[in-house]
Amino acid sequence: MDFQHIIETIGRFMDFAGVAVMVIGALVSLPMALRGFQPRRLPAGSEPLTVYRSYRQLLGRSILLGLELLVAADIIRTVAVTPTFESVGVLAIIVLIRTFLSFSLELEITGRWPWQKQPAGNQAAMAS
Secondary structure, X not given: XXXXXHHHXXXXXXXXXXXXXXXXXXXXXXXXXXXXXXXXXXXXXXXXXXXXXXXXHHHHHHHHHHHHHHHHHHHHHHHHOOOOHHHHHHHHHHHHHHHHHHHHHHHHHHOOOOOOOOOHHHHHHHHO
């Protein structure tokens, strides 16, 4: 078994893990939302989430984690196995698209961009 075959196998495993996280997350999120799951970090003065909103947030978190694993798999396969300008260019486009999706999902889930600080009320709630 040569190095390239090992890297391809690891990449396929990471792809499988990314898809599995999304599928399992979708399946687990529904019962959690139906049971009334509420995030610990609700903004001060906000009302509890509806079942639909709770499910969207839980599903969004699963998709975010799955996307991160898929990006890792692409990077492993592209960088570890003799990178060419074409393969690095394709990787760059894939990473850009997935990064845009991640930022969009983060905005949808938390209501703020990933680089924005949390409001002061949320930081105090997290510390306790």
